[in-house]
Amino acid sequence: xxxxxxxxxxxxxxxxxxxxxxxxxxxxxxxxxxxxxxxxxxxxxxxxxxxxxxxxxxxxxxxxxxxxxxxxxxxxxxxxxxxxxxxxxxxxxxxxxxxxxxxxxxxxxxxxxxxxxxxxxxxxxxxxxxxxxxxxxxxxxxxxxxxxxxxxxxxxxxxxxxxxxxxxxxxxxxxxxxxxxxxxxxxxxxxxxxxxxxxxxxxxxxxxxxxxxxxxxxxxxxxxxxxxxxxxxxxxxxxxxxxxxxxxxxxxxxxxxxxxxxxxxxxxxxxxxxxxxxxxxxxxxxxxxxxxxxxxxxxxxxxxxxxxxxxxxxxxxxxxxxxxxxxxxx
Amino acid sequence: xxxxxxxxxxxxxxxxxxxxxxxxxxxxxxxxxxxxxxxxxxxxxxxxxxxxxxxxxxxxxxxxxxxxxxxxxxxxxxxxxxxxxxxxxxxxxxxxxxxxxxxxxxxxxxxxxxxxxxxxxxxxxxxxxxxxxxxxxxxxxxxxxxxxxxxxxxxxxxxxxxxxxxxxxxxxxxxxxxxxxxxxxxxxxxxxxxxxxxxxxxxxxxxxxxxxxxxxxxxxxxxxxxxxxxxxxxxxxxxxxxxxxxxxxxxxxxxxxxxxxxxxxxxxxxxxxxxxxxxxxxxxxxxxxxxxxxxxxxxxxxxxxxxxxxxxxxxxxxxxxxxxxxx
Numbered sequence: 001x002x003x004x005x006x007x008x009x010x011x012x013x014x015x016x017x018x019x020x021x022x023x024x025x026x027x028x029x030x031x032x033x034x035x036x037x038x039x040x041x042x043x044x045x046x047x048x049x050x051x052x053x054x055x056x057x058x059x060x061x062x063x064x065x066x067x068x069x070x071x072x073x074x075x076x077x078x079x080x081x082x083x084x085x086x087x088x089x090x091x092x093x094x095x096x097x098x099x100x101x102x103x104x105x106x107x108x109x110x111x112x113x114x115x116x117x118x119x120x121x122x123x124x125x126x127x128x129x130x131x132x133x134x135x136x137x138x139x140x141x142x143x144x145x146x147x148x149x150x151x152x153x154x155x156x157x158x159x160x161x162x163x164x165x166x167x168x169x170x171x172x173x174x175x176x177x178x179x180x181x182x183x184x185x186x187x188x189x190x191x192x193x194x195x196x197x198x199x200x201x202x203x204x205x206x207x208x209x210x211x212x213x214x215x216x217x218x219x220x221x222x223x224x225x226x227x228x229x230x231x232x233x234x235x236x237x238x239x240x241x242x243x244x245x246x247x248x249x250x251x252x253x254x255x256x257x258x259x260x261x262x263x264x265x266x267x268x269x270x271x272x273x274x275x276x277x278x279x280x281x282x283x284x285x286x287x288x289x290x291x292x293x294x295x296x297x298x299x300x301x302x303x304x305x306x307x308x309x310x311x312x313x314x315x316x317x318x319x320x321x322x323x324x325x326x327x328x329x330x
Numbered sequence: 331x332x333x334x335x336x337x338x339x340x341x342x343x344x345x346x347x348x349x350x351x352x353x354x355x356x357x358x359x360x361x362x363x364x365x366x367x368x369x370x371x372x373x374x375x376x377x378x379x380x381x382x383x384x385x386x387x388x389x390x391x392x393x394x395x396x397x398x399x400x401x402x403x404x405x406x407x408x409x410x411x412x413x414x415x416x417x418x419x420x421x422x423x424x425x426x427x428x429x430x431x432x433x434x435x436x437x438x439x440x441x442x443x444x445x446x447x448x449x450x451x452x453x454x455x456x457x458x459x460x461x462x463x464x465x466x467x468x469x470x471x472x473x474x475x476x477x478x479x480x481x482x483x484x485x486x487x488x489x490x491x492x493x494x495x496x497x498x499x500x501x502x503x504x505x506x507x508x509x510x511x512x513x514x515x516x517x518x519x520x521x522x523x524x525x526x527x528x529x530x531x532x533x534x535x536x537x538x539x540x541x542x543x544x545x546x547x548x549x550x551x552x553x554x555x556x557x558x559x560x561x562x563x564x565x566x567x568x569x570x571x572x573x574x575x576x577x578x579x580x581x582x583x584x585x586x587x588x589x590x591x592x593x594x595x596x597x598x599x600x601x602x603x604x605x606x607x608x609x610x611x612x613x614x615x616x617x618x619x620x621x622x623x624x625x626x627x628x629x630x631x632x633x634x635x636x637x638x639x640x641x642x643x644x645x646x647x648x649x650x651x652x653x654x655x656x657x
Binding site: 267 | 492529548596598
């Protein structure tokens with residue numbers, strides 16, 4: 001039973017200023033399923049719609065973002081939630097932070113700089129569950145930190161007194177306090193150094209291992225996916241171009257964009273020339289016709305300019321959308 | 331006649347910052363007795379790598395003359411930089427050492443066209459007398475980075491992609507025809523897919539324009555890819571320095587070993603070993619305060635002596651390493 005089913009989701013930003021309307025098609029026809037107990041990686045360059053996708057599946061849809069079509073359904077045990085139609089009150093009481101939580105990119109801007117960490121824990125627990133007994137709350141919070149291997153004295157610290165890695169681990173501790181079924185981690189380690197990044201991702205993986213929840217890990221760093229994710233999905237210009245098990249994505253990628261992403265990764269011990277993709281990321285207010293990757297694609301043919309490639313299954317959960325694969329493999 | 335010795339010669343430089351008040355305050359040695367030099371005749375890419383809070387940026391501010399060393403001397407083409415304060419000398423120095431900063435969207439004013447920066451640089455450094463004369467110079471610089479004036483003209487920063495605008499900052503740095511480009515984390519804000527574009531550009535500048543590049547980064551994978559020599563910094567000290575093949579290929583210092591091991595491999599083949607548990611350091615200030623080797627608190631091979639005095643610089647296997655294990 002899938003934890004989350006997203007079907008043909010279209011989420012656009014629509015703005016109208018002085019009578020000029022503009023539509024940015026940030027997520028355009030995305031379908032995916034998240035299984036319980038897995039780490040699902042989402043990769044893609046900035047402005048490919050990763051963050052918009054997260055906004056919709058976490059139920060934070062605010063103007064000018066509008067869901068034009070598709071559905072987003074969660075199945076938390078017997079409890080079914082249609083995120084596009086759920087009442088905000090129910091969302092806050094039962095879903096947000098209890099079932100779906102969110103680890104954001106810059107932990108410095110997540111934690112209030114003038115409040116001790118314990119106060120932030122208090123805010124979150126109070127909002128979603130209520131604190132009838134403060135002593136019990138403190139006891140539980142300490143136990144939670146202890147399970148994650150964080151020293152209890154971070155509770156009394158202010159954010160600026162902690163190092164970047166510690167702050168990010170506190171942000172993960174905050175996100176996991178109710179043991180949610182889904183943890184959405186949006187670029188959790190992008191601003192961190194390699195050693196700290198490794199420590200933070202290890203902690204996330206350990207939590208996932210112990211509690212068996214699902215982690216949606218969004219990052220543009222393919223090397224992180226290679227080491228952490230179970231499955232990887234590649235987004236380009238608001239669409240899914242390829243999805244497969246991590247092993248397969250890295251050893252037998254089918255889509256030219258994925259192939260480029262993997263080939264261009266630098267590694268210690270490898271000094272062969274690494275090319276970068278020509279051209280610029282497409283403007284989603286006016287995306288290219290046909291396959292959205294065609295202006296930058298080394299394999300592009302006439303059909304790519306006119307026809308949108310269909311998503312095709314290649315067995316073992318491997319799917320990709322590209323006209324050129326058909327010719328090569330069939 | 332040009333000076334033929336060292337392009338840049340940093341001799342035993344230290345920078346001290348005071349924390350807290352005069353009474354009861356403490357001192358933080360952000361850069362601790364660092365020496366290195368760049369050769370004048372052979373342009374190279376020299377990397378300074380380390381985690382945040384290792385003193386990399388302090389060192390770059392020092393080389394840009396934004397900060398004076400507390401002790402030690404920096405020579406640029408044989409001239410003591412402590413004597414280069416203002417006026418023509420300083421301008422001349424600025425012309426030869428050009429910076430490229432981390433976040434291109436912060437470097438450029440969002441309300442100003444990017445070309446204005448290029449023309450300003452050309453005119454202020456006396457490369458061109460007026461706007462019209464500057465045009466071919468600006469265009470040439472942009473062509474070196476794979477752009478052209480026509481592509482950039484009348485554009486504002488938000489109209490260019492992250493990779494493009496970072497290339498414009500490199501083009502701007504090239505206009506005064508510098509001898510040295512100081513790039514402080516130039517790719518950390520750029521998307522992974524566009525990163526190689528900037529990194530390849532530095533390679534091209536070294537090979538074709540004979541410009542030396544001081545590449546300051548925490549990304550060891552790109553550092554290995556482009557640099558000739560590398561210095562690994564930890565809490566103000568250089569713990570290991572030498573040719574990049576030696577230092578990153580066969581690291582000796584336990585800290586370099588940890589760093590190399592922590593770089594996620596771009597293939598899912600080392601998942602198990604990468605997931606081996608590591609201890610993270612406490613806050614930066616605490617490690618700065620350690621007596622002896624700053625890494626002692628996290629080092630798997632720590633000995634008693636490591637906590638007593640600073641380790642010596644040891645010449646071993648083609649590089650310098652600051653560790654008691656090799657003395």
